[in-house]
Amino acid sequence: MPKWIFVTGGVLSGLGKGLVSASVSKLLQLYDKDIIPQKCDGYLNVDPGTMNPQEHGEVFVLEDGTEVDMDFGHYKRFLDVDSTGKWNLTSGKVFKQVIEKERKGEYLGKTVQMVPHVTDQIKETWRENLEESGADIIVVEIGGTVGDMENQFYLEAARQIRSNLPEEDTYLIHTTLVPYLETTGEQKTKPTQHSVKDLRELGLEPDMIVGRSEESLEDDVKEKISLFCDVPTENVVSDPNLETIYELPIVFENQDVGEVISKKLNMDNRKKNLREWQNRIENLQKESISRIALCGKYTEMDDSYASVEEALRHSAAEIGGSVKVEQVDTEEFDKKSLQGFDGVIIPGGFGSRGVQGKIEAIRHCRKEDIPLLGICYGMQLMVVEFARDVLDMDAGSEELEDDFEHLVIKQMQDQKQVEKMGGTMRLGSYTAKLKGEVSEIYGSEEVVERHRHRFELNPDYEDRLEAEGLKVSGRNPETGLAEFVEIDRKTFFIGTQAHPEFNSSLENPNPLYHEFLKSTL
Numbered sequence: 001m002p003k004w005i006f007v008t009g010g011v012l013s014g015l016g017k018g019l020v021s022a023s024v025s026k027l028l029q030l031y032d033k034d035i036i037p038q039k040c041d042g043y044l045n046v047d048p049g050t051m052n053p054q055e056h057g058e059v060f061v062l063e064d065g066t067e068v069d070m071d072f073g074h075y076k077r078f079l080d081v082d083s084t085g086k087w088n089l090t091s092g093k094v095f096k097q098v099i100e101k102e103r104k105g106e107y108l109g110k111t112v113q114m115v116p117h118v119t120d121q122i123k124e125t126w127r128e129n130l131e132e133s134g135a136d137i138i139v140v141e142i143g144g145t146v147g148d149m150e151n152q153f154y155l156e157a158a159r160q161i162r163s164n165l166p167e168e169d170t171y172l173i174h175t176t177l178v179p180y181l182e183t184t185g186e187q188k189t190k191p192t193q194h195s196v197k198d199l200r201e202l203g204l205e206p207d208m209i210v211g212r213s214e215e216s217l218e219d220d221v222k223e224k225i226s227l228f229c230d231v232p233t234e235n236v237v238s239d240p241n242l243e244t245i246y247e248l249p250i251v252f253e254n255q256d257v258g259e260v261i262s263k264k265l266n267m268d269n270r271k272k273n274l275r276e277w278q279n280r281i282e283n284l285q286k287e288s289i290s291r292i293a294l295c296g297k298y299t300e301m302d303d304s305y306a307s308v309e310e311a312l313r314h315s316a317a318e319i320g321g322s323v324k325v326e327q328v329d330t331e332e333f334d335k336k337s338l339q340g341f342d343g344v345i346i347p348g349g350f351g352s353r354g355v356q357g358k359i360e361a362i363r364h365c366r367k368e369d370i371p372l373l374g375i376c377y378g379m380q381l382m383v384v385e386f387a388r389d390v391l392d393m394d395a396g397s398e399e400l401e402d403d404f405e406h407l408v409i410k411q412m413q414d415q416k417q418v419e420k421m422g423g424t425m426r427l428g429s430y431t432a433k434l435k436g437e438v439s440e441i442y443g444s445e446e447v448v449e450r451h452r453h454r455f456e457l458n459p460d461y462e463d464r465l466e467a468e469g470l471k472v473s474g475r476n477p478e479t480g481l482a483e484f485v486e487i488d489r490k491t492f493f494i495g496t497q498a499h500p501e502f503n504s505s506l507e508n509p510n511p512l513y514h515e516f517l518k519s520t521l
């Protein structure tokens with residue numbers, strides 16, 4: 001029988017339930033189990049594709065083209081699991097399905113209600129995902145905080161699953177905050193006690209409590225939580241601040257989290273260990289081998305380019321050190337902004353804000369022979385910069401809605417008819433046929449990477465760009481769309497229309513990022 005693990009949160013949002021889910025899953029993978037993650041979000045957007053990444057964090061793109069919550073980035077980076085779009089439930093998606101069924105008459109004669117119709121829809125989706133994947137364990141992370149209005153029906157669905165299945169088939173991990181009160185010098189457990197009470201009111205008993213805190217939980221704090229929340233002391237787990245997120249499975253391992261869970265779930269002994277994982281983390285704790293500028297638009301506390309930063313870390317860990325990734329705001333860009341950096345990345349983006357600074361950064365790298373990797377919008381702007389400076393054109397991208405004489409980047413033909421905004425970009429995995437340096441980097445004549453864009457290199461300008469040295473070295477075999485561009489020079493200068501950062505994990509770094517980082521050493 002497959003096992004069900006639910007991960008809920010209390011006290012505050014943003015405690016890192018996604019990392020808890022990914023870390024627990026990592027430990028359970030050691031038992032040679034296939035695991036599928038599910039993320040349930042309370043918001044009414046069908047997917048996060050229409051949300052501002054500066055508010056909600058990066059939009060992660062799956063192979064099947066679904067735009068999903070950034071927690072799926074953690075699942076990929078920790079577990080190397082390629083999720084499908086159906087594994088991200090949002091209230092928008094669930095309600096849409098229920099309303100479509102109602103219009104079709106599938107509930108004929110019934111009053112359609114939150115319970116049982118919405119909860120049934122959720123349970124059905126979880127079950128289908130489990131069946132289709134053939135996984136041994138499903139880890140369901142319920143977004144938001146217990147007590148929120150918008151995730152109540154996910155929690156009720158979890159309760160129903162738990163009450164229908166034998167004890168040894170389900171597990172509930174509740175993540176809460178354990179604040180440190182400076183005036184008394186103590187870690188306080190009351191918020192945890194209250195949030196467990198809220199959970200109980202919904203008919204859910206936690207099996208394990210993960211306490212998010214600045215420092216590890218003191219023994220007496222663990223005991224107090226154990227007593228008040230009615231779980232054994234070994235089921236109260238510390239989740240302290242860490243230098244790198246990848247340490248969390250190790251921190252859990254040191255508290256026997258895998259053992260504790262597997263015992264209740266009646267699982268066999270474990271088959272693998274965390275040695276390789278540990279080696280890579282030790283590298284990430286070493287000195288920085290390279291300093292990389294990530295040139296984008298920023299607000300404070302920004303997760304917009306999380307996957308790009310992590311992909312660089314994966315490569316650094318493989319090379320044997322850490323990497324310093326610094327955010328350079330291109331809205332306030334001047335020549336000095338890039339001083340002291342070993343390499344530059346221009347990440348994906350939309351709209352005109354900060355574009356001038358990005359173009360200046362690209363020019364600086366091209367002229368000063370600094371390694372440069374352009375991702376999606378970054379690649380498009382590499383083309384614009386080259387056309388302006390080398391071909392001496394009044395060149396631009398159609399996206400900038402300016403009166404350029406030469407639109408070297410134009411909207412893709414099939415994007416012109418698009419009226420709805422959600423899920424309508426060119427999304428997901430596409431193959432590129434490769435030549436030149438990229439082909440050497442990938443060690444293959446073709447590669448599949450993920451995409452998220454509406455604009456492309458205008459083929460009318462390819463000959464002129466190539467004649468001056470900006471070569472198209474990767475191309476979609478069906479449409480001819482330019483997927484990679486490069487300048488043949490000693491230092492790395494490559495742009496891609498794709499987002500290879502979505503295809504990178506700690507144990508399996510992406511080749512393009514890896515080669516870029518190596519070129520900066």
Ligand code: GLN
Binds near residue numbers: 349376
């Ligand atoms: N705005 C550009 C486009 O839509 C690039 C998108 C991106 O960088 N993800 O084509």
